[in-house]
Amino acid sequence: MGQKDTIILGIESSCDDTSAAVLKNNTILSNVIARQEVHEQYGGVVPELASRAHQQNIIPVVDAALKKAGVKKEELDAIAFTRGPGLMGSLIVGTSFAKSFSMALNIPMVDVNHMVAHVLAHFIEEEGKKPPSFPFLCLTVSGGHTQLVLVRGPLDMEVIGSTIDDAAGEAFDKAAKLFGFPYPGGPMIDRHAKTGDPDAFQFAKPRIEGYDFSFSGFKTSVLYSLEKWVKEDPNFVQNNLNDLCASVQRTVIDILFHKLIKAASDLKITEVAVAGGVSANSGLRNRLIEEGNRRGWNVYIPKFEYCTDNAAMIAMTGKFMFEKGLFADLHAAPFARWSIGF
Ligand code: KG4
Ligand code: ZN
Secondary structure (H helix, E strand, O other), X not given: OOOOOOEEEEEEOOOOEEEEEEEEXXXXXXXXXXXXXHHHHHOOOOHHHHHHHHHHHHHXXXXXXXHHHOXXXXXXXXXXXXXXXXXXXXXXXXXXXXXXXXXXXXXXXXXXXXXXXXXXXXXXXXXXXXXXXXXEEEEEEOOOOEEEEEEEEOOEEEEEEEEOOOOHHHHHHHHHHHOOOOOOOHHHHHHHHOOOOOOOOOOOOOOOOXXXXXXXXXXXHHHHHHHHHHHHOOOXXXXXXXXXHHHHHHHHHHHHHHHHHHHHHHHOOOEEEEEOHHHHOHHHHHHHHHHHHHHOOEEEOOOHHHOOOOOHHHHHHHHHHHHOOOOEOOOOOOOOOOOOOO
């Protein structure tokens, strides 16, 4: 007789996506994501509207994930939920749901750190893909975080560098806002950059020590340059949109890779991964492949749907923690801030 299957329900509600996923052993059976379009008109996520939308979405999303997976709730072994970091009102919805569901089903729940989960998305089993070997470096780039993580084991990781101001996703989104794109504008920059010239415009790059990142100088330089150019030509943005997007994208990627290359070389690590919403960026994915070829790295890029916020990565992390008996109890309150660390 083979080993009993482990089936885990993952719940993600840290920001503006409500997601539920079912993981059987290391394979994802379903990963349902309800995106909240309500924020587009405001140019950023409005926390109160996000938590209200999570309230409306959570039950239908979980129901859809179970149905899609063909799994009955009685078959679940555990519920993994995002405890933080994120927006408090959003986290409370997922946390409260996980508590009541686990109590009703009398199964354990596992409290997952969202940033750890972005890294462990690489361990979701997929045909033709192998996970990184330990130790590896992971550049986790999202709308709220930019971290360079040294991963020694699934539950043994250390942030060796992080942003001292804006996150990489924020840098994309803020530049996109100046170009007139709705929130989040990162994917629009990516789309327009494809046919633009990345050398057309130069923007400021930071000079800071170690493995930390900074994007505030870059952001200010995009703002001031645009103000100047638009004064000279009111149609400047429309006339140069693709080149502007390509140049912005190139600068953000240069800033990220400057530190990634330095860390890989200092630590003599050749297993290099990216994770988080910004790792959906096609320029960043191509750059990682290029640098990998040039430097003899083995590179790892998650499947597109596991880059941006999703519950599949929460379930995967939950599985690692479940195996170690790392359970949460009913007192578990969400953490708006929660650093990686075990
Ligand atoms: O990980 P994620 O879904 O949510 C957070 O935890 O923040 O990341 C969202 C961020 C947003 O800033 C969004 O603009 C950015 O990821 N993003 C992209 C792309 N797709 C998503 N940025 C640039 N190019 C993309 N293709
Ligand atoms: Zn995220």
